[in-house]
Amino acid sequence: MSIGVFEAARPVIKGLIIAVLAIIGAYIGHWVHGATLNDYTPVQPIEFSHEVHAGENEIPCEYCHSWAGRSATAGVPSVETCVGCHKGLTEVRDKPDVVKLFDYWERGEGIPWVKVHDTPDFVHFRHKPHIRGGVECQTCHGPVEEMARVTRRVDLNENLRMPWCIDCHTEEDVANGRDCLTCHY
Ligand code: HEC
Numbered sequence: 001m002s003i004g005v006f007e008a009a010r011p012v013i014k015g016l017i018i019a020v021l022a023i024i025g026a027y028i029g030h031w032v033h034g035a036t037l038n039d040y041t042p043v044q045p046i047e048f049s050h051e052v053h054a055g056e057n058e059i060p061c062e063y064c065h066s067w068a069g070r071s072a073t074a075g076v077p078s079v080e081t082c083v084g085c086h087k088g089l090t091e092v093r094d095k096p097d098v099v100k101l102f103d104y105w106e107r108g109e110g111i112p113w114v115k116v117h118d119t120p121d122f123v124h125f126r127h128k129p130h131i132r133g134g135v136e137c138q139t140c141h142g143p144v145e146e147m148a149r150v151t152r153r154v155d156l157n158e159n160l161r162m163p164w165c166i167d168c169h170t171e172e173d174v175a176n177g178r179d180c181l182t183c184h185y
């Protein structure tokens with residue numbers, strides 16, 4: 001009799017076990033994904049849109065990131081660079097984020113942009129050899145000119161981890177590209 005009940009309940013128990021495993025699996029998957037593999041899109045102090053500037057208005061990347069081909073950092077434009085152009089753009093002068101821009105300018109303050117792509121201090125990444133070597137901005141940063149907010153995309157740069165650097169250096173056959181001291185010194 002009790003065996004009969006057990007037999008009858010078997011598919012239900014099996015189903016329950018599968019359901020519990022599925023939930024645990026999804027939870028672990030979600031946790032791993034959340035911990036290591038998430039895209040990153042910080043909200044900036046001013047809603048600056050690359051889609052409007054680099055996309056629709058075709059302002060070249062190096063107009064604002066003028067250091068990329070010349071030094072280690074690509075750099076972010078000064079408030080003066082923004083205002084220099086925006087003084088002539090009366091049609092958007094009253095938009096809230098443009099008003100904010102002029103407020104920073106009048107207070108003589110820099111805009112505290114939040115870094116999106118960042119490597120630890122013990123890694124020496126420099127833009128110059130990459131730009132000189134013909135690597136496109138978009139290869140590492142994605143189609144920035146289509147982004148209203150800059151996103152660091154995990155599918156493109158694996159969160160800037162070491163294997164990402166090494167794999168490309170191997171593929172491109174970069175001289176000394178896998179020597180520890182090329183990136184750590
Ligand atoms: C009109 C000026 C301007 C132009 C043109 C421009 N940018 Fe930017 N860029 C900025 C500003 C300001 C920031 C900082 C705020 C932000 O992240 O949106 C920024 C941020 C970025 C970042 C993220 C920086 C970080 O912290 O990791 C990347 C990558 C970037 N720009 C790439 C590009 C590329 C590629 C182009 C050309 C397709 C381009 N930008 C054109 C002004 C500009």
Ligand code: HEC
Pocket residue numbers: 046047048049052053057059077078079081082083085086089091092095097098101
């Ligand atoms: C070389 C010219 C130029 C520079 C430099 C520039 N902008 Fe602009 N910006 C524009 C143009 C063009 C528009 C679009 C105007 C329009 O829609 O009629 C615009 C639009 C905007 C808008 C309104 C976007 C919207 O909602 O339509 C904001 C906010 C803005 N810019 C902020 C900035 C900031 C911050 C900087 C400096 C990091 C900057 N701009 C540098 C040309 C420039």
Ligand code: HEC
Pocket residue numbers: 061062065068069072073074075076117118119120125127130131135136137138139140141160
């Ligand atoms: C080989 C990959 C690669 C290429 C190509 C590349 N970047 Fe970067 N970029 C990075 C990495 C990695 C960082 C983070 C650097 C750090 O934390 O020191 C970064 C950071 C930035 C930043 C944040 C400020 C800074 O200088 O650290 C901006 C802006 C930027 N890149 C713009 C550009 C632009 C514009 C181009 C094309 C002219 C470009 N990048 C090409 C990998 C790349």
Ligand code: HEC
Pocket residue numbers: 119123124125126129130132133135139140160164165166168169172174175176177182183
């Ligand atoms: C998409 C490909 C690609 C990625 C990703 C990449 N690199 Fe490079 N890197 C290159 C190329 C190509 C060169 C060589 C340019 C040349 O021919 O001088 C280079 C050169 C360098 C150099 C200079 C080597 C020398 O001897 O002068 C350093 C340092 C460097 N990369 C660090 C990094 C770091 C750190 C990362 C990851 C955060 C990285 N790279 C990611 C393609 C890449």
Ligand code: HEC
Pocket residue numbers: 119120123160161162163165166169177178179180181182183184
């Ligand atoms: C092309 C650039 C590059 C080369 C070559 C390179 N690394 Fe790295 N390394 C990185 C980057 C970027 C990081 C930071 C991101 C990360 O932790 O993966 C890193 C991180 C590390 C870390 C810290 C790991 C952690 O979890 O915090 C160690 C240790 C390390 N590297 C050792 C080495 C050794 C040993 C070599 C030589 C066999 C080497 N690296 C070669 C780019 C490089």
